[in-house]
Amino acid sequence: MAYSDRKVALRMPGRFKGWWIWLIVAVAIVLLMSSFARVQPGNVGIRVNNVAGGVSPRSLGVGWYFAPPGTHIYEYPVFTRTYTWTASTTEQSTIDESFNFQDKNGLSLSADVAVSYHVDPMRASILFQRYRTSMDQIIAGPLRNAIRNAIVERAAQLGVEQIYGDHKAELIQTAQQRVQAFFAPVGLQIEQVYWAGNIVVPQQVLAQINAKIANEQAALAAQANVATAKADAESRVAKAEGDAKAIQVEAEAIRTNPEIVKMRAVEKWNGQLPTYTGNGPMPFIDVK
Numbered sequence: 001m002a003y004s005d006r007k008v009a010l011r012m013p014g015r016f017k018g019w020w021i022w023l024i025v026a027v028a029i030v031l032l033m034s035s036f037a038r039v040q041p042g043n044v045g046i047r048v049n050n051v052a053g054g055v056s057p058r059s060l061g062v063g064w065y066f067a068p069p070g071t072h073i074y075e076y077p078v079f080t081r082t083y084t085w086t087a088s089t090t091e092q093s094t095i096d097e098s099f100n101f102q103d104k105n106g107l108s109l110s111a112d113v114a115v116s117y118h119v120d121p122m123r124a125s126i127l128f129q130r131y132r133t134s135m136d137q138i139i140a141g142p143l144r145n146a147i148r149n150a151i152v153e154r155a156a157q158l159g160v161e162q163i164y165g166d167h168k169a170e171l172i173q174t175a176q177q178r179v180q181a182f183f184a185p186v187g188l189q190i191e192q193v194y195w196a197g198n199i200v201v202p203q204q205v206l207a208q209i210n211a212k213i214a215n216e217q218a219a220l221a222a223q224a225n226v227a228t229a230k231a232d233a234e235s236r237v238a239k240a241e242g243d244a245k246a247i248q249v250e251a252e253a254i255r256t257n258p259e260i261v262k263m264r265a266v267e268k269w270n271g272q273l274p275t276y277t278g279n280g281p282m283p284f285i286d287v288k
Contacts, residue, residue, distance in 0.1 A: 123187025
């Protein structure tokens, strides 16, 4: 081996040693950078130690926090968020997420339902300890199930005409109250549960409901017409009775006091004497 070759061979370990140092430094920097997590504005953080299995009882505000390997920070929203479970596959999900339920007769119905919510920052750790998952998973699982069960239980006590008609608002309000009472103790504040569209009823049943509504409206209109005609008739009778009573009173007054006739004639006289020939008294000026 030539001298120059031995010289290169002797220098190679030193070069490799330098690269290893830089590699270690780079790995250390990457690990250090990955050991920090940020809580975004509008959220509260929950620090979870996946190694020891501990959940910090203190909520983390907005900012950067040290989260070494084995530690994860979950974020829960403290501002109002809304999620809609809809049949459309082009909105929040690519699958049909609408709610299916039945009326008291077992008729299948469905509807799009929306919920608005936020997390109580003082109870965020309680919420995580209950479900130990992200907010999206809570919405897709426990919250959806609770709303669906509440709707199913109340709808099973009502007929389709009530669900589609005068009990539609009461049904969703009842579901909202039950869900609010269920999640409030663990820090999930349900602000509102509401229909995100019309309740979907089988077309044949819907046609029957609409026909019944139309008939009821026609009956109400007919009753209104009858009431109006009756009121008009009663008004005319009352007027006729009043007129007859007035004539009767006037006739009785004339009978008991004939001078009223002359007084009425004078009241209507225009001041001109009539042209009259004859032996009788001149009208309106007979003073006997």
